[in-house]
Amino acid sequence: MTKMIVKGLEIGVGAPKIIVPVVGKTEQALLEEIEFLTGIDFDILEWRVDHFDEVADIDSVKQMAGKIHAIIGHKPILFTFRTANEGGVYPASIEFYINLNKQMIMSGLIDFVDIEVFTGDEYVKEIVALAHQHQVLVIASNHDFDKTPAKDEIVLRLRKMQDLGADIPKIAVMPRSREDVITLLAATAEMKDKYAKKPLITMSMAGKGAISRVAGETFGSDFTFGAAKNASAPGQLDVKELRYILNVLHRSLA
Numbered sequence: 001m002t003k004m005i006v007k008g009l010e011i012g013v014g015a016p017k018i019i020v021p022v023v024g025k026t027e028q029a030l031l032e033e034i035e036f037l038t039g040i041d042f043d044i045l046e047w048r049v050d051h052f053d054e055v056a057d058i059d060s061v062k063q064m065a066g067k068i069h070a071i072i073g074h075k076p077i078l079f080t081f082r083t084a085n086e087g088g089v090y091p092a093s094i095e096f097y098i099n100l101n102k103q104m105i106m107s108g109l110i111d112f113v114d115i116e117v118f119t120g121d122e123y124v125k126e127i128v129a130l131a132h133q134h135q136v137l138v139i140a141s142n143h144d145f146d147k148t149p150a151k152d153e154i155v156l157r158l159r160k161m162q163d164l165g166a167d168i169p170k171i172a173v174m175p176r177s178r179e180d181v182i183t184l185l186a187a188t189a190e191m192k193d194k195y196a197k198k199p200l201i202t203m204s205m206a207g208k209g210a211i212s213r214v215a216g217e218t219f220g221s222d223f224t225f226g227a228a229k230n231a232s233a234p235g236q237l238d239v240k241e242l243r244y245i246l247n248v249l250h251r252s253l254a
């Protein structure tokens with residue numbers, strides 16, 4: 001598997017890297033969240049822009065991204081507009097979604113962009129091509145807040161993301177039972193061992209799935225999402241406790 005280095009962060013080796021989301025609705029709320037993060041040990045910042053009140057105005061989004069970058073740009077920044085279909089909070093047209101992502105890819109202010117794989121193959125390929133021209137890495141994603149698909153289906157989706165050229169395939173699914181958590185972990189291990197050419201992100205959500213957010217080094221997820229001031233999805237652990245657990249597990253595996 002190819003290792004990646006982004007702003008000095010080595011991805012694809014060792015303990016999973018911690019991504020922390022910020023979900024503020026206003027500039028002030030976002031700046032408070034980011035100030036808070038300056039005292040915290042994490043690896044990548046995710047701006048969940050679908051929560052931002054001014055998301056419809058691309059100039060405001062760029063200005064806000066500039067302010068975020070000025071404070072925390074020494075760390076990698078992931079730009080995510082999560083659509084309402086997959087757990088986001090702002091209903092948007094596909095044209096809006098694609099344009100927003102393209103503009104931000106070209107802004108020079110982000111290191112990673114999240115594109116949902118079910119946006120459509122052609123759109124995903126277009127975003128990947130543009131992102132790679134601008135040295136932005138693409139996380140292709142899929143979220144099921146209702147259930148956990150079968151293992152083969154999870155693997156198929158992750159492979160599809162990889163085949164479309166994404167740098168990092170990601171899937172988040174909701175468990176209805178402990179067997180579902182095992183299904184997600186088994187799919188992760190199968191993808192990692194048989195097919196993955198690139199780093200992966202997988203998680204089983206909510207409290208039942210929280211074990212999957214610490215088990216990445218064993219099963220094959222290279223990143224995990226942790227919460228600082230606010231969580232962006234059910235089951236995210238506190239970032240300090242998360243780092244502690246990841247380090248404990250890393251030492252036992254070393």
Ligand SMILES: O=C1C[C@@](O)(C(=O)O)C[C@@H](O)[C@@H]1O
Nearest residue numbers: 021080172203205225232233
């Ligand atoms: O895709 C993901 C994963 C996530 O849904 C989680 O379950 O931690 C949190 C989101 O902010 C992020 O964009």
